[in-house]
Amino acid sequence: MDKGKEKCEILKAIRAYVAEKYGLEYTATECTHKGDCPGTCPKCDDELTDLQRQLEEHGITDITQDAALSEMVENYLNAIRQDENEPPLLGGISALPEDRLVAEEGMPMPPEHIELEGDVPSPIDPEPVYERKLILECPVAGIGFHDIEEIWHELYVGAKIALVREAKNKHDKNAVAVALPGDYDGDPENFDFDFILGYIPRKCNATIAAMLDMGWQDLLEAEITELKDHAPYNDKLHIAVYIRSKEPIQPKDDRLHILGFDDDDWKVFTDELWEKGYTYQRWGKLLPDVTDLPEVGDLVVFIHQEEDRSIIYLMKLIAEGNELVEPLLTHDEELEYIDDCNPYVLTVIKGPMTFIADDLDFLGTPWEGHCRPDFKLEKDASDNLLTLLQGKSQ
Structure with a gap:
């Protein structure tokens, strides 16, 4: 796809997103332009102007804080950064008079509201979320x-x-x-x-x-x-x-915890799953270098690598601490440890799932060799892995 066509498709997706979110009438027309595409055209501008009119009729005057739409705008900006003659905002949108610009959950603001360093727009801080x-x-x-x-x-x-x-x-x-x-x-x-x-x-x-x-x-x-x-x-x-609430809610770090087991530990883990239907772990919450252990409700990936494949269980932490864990255990003596660790119980959400090496290339290698529950994947890798696991048939 040429660069102009790429920009056109992003702008079309933005218009469709705004229309769907705010219940506006919009039907994208097929582009019949021949030759090099500039990325926007009078037809695109007319579609945008019509959406603008409908937003005004609905009394919607502020749509700047939508994270999904902001990401779409950033994709468009990335597509035009190499074109020195392009405006810094969305093609059809930036062509409108500033008093016609709208923004509540996503459309770009007038140029004076965005500080630029060279050709790179400054990041837009997310809108605080309150309870x-x-x-x-x-x-x-x-x-x-x-x-x-x-x-x-x-x-x-x-x-x-x-x-x-x-x-x-x-x-x-x-x-x-x-x-x-x-x-x-x-x-x-x-x-x-x-x-x-x-x-x-x-x-x-x-x-x-x-x-x-x-x-x-x-x-x-x-x-x-x-x-x-x-x-x-x-x-x-x-x-x-x-x-x-007086203070905004701190966004939860929902990245996946991941634990890689060697052959012996993997056998103990899988045998326990087959016998009991859960896994009982003791993790060092009181160790000074262990700072980000899973909490109840968190998802944890248990993974074992073999020569040409990886086997994965997606687990969910359902109980932490002696009082909550003890009723779930089948052997009371399992709690009789003298150490600085807390007991945890996790149950299977999905698994076992088998993947070849190429399936998991996006994970990279930083997690390998870490059998520590406080290790988390990077955000993109975590999101991609969760999507892959949720769509995987067993």
């Missing part, structure tokens, strides 16, 4: 008094909304209004309450009002959960309110 707890689900009250029909087409399930404390409301001392984020600047004292969708019902607004009064507005998140076109006003629009 959320649902504290309220309810219909929005009073929407019949606020001309909601005029903006009904802009609403969609999942859309973020703002909660505005109306402390001076004459009819309800706990009044909390519901507004579109674009209509509310964060200052309830000077907010025009004509620009709201409605209110949280009086019977369930006291807790939310108290939290807003305590200054916890930054810890509250609200979004639309249900839209009913033909329902009465008191059941037409539903929302959910969440309280989120």
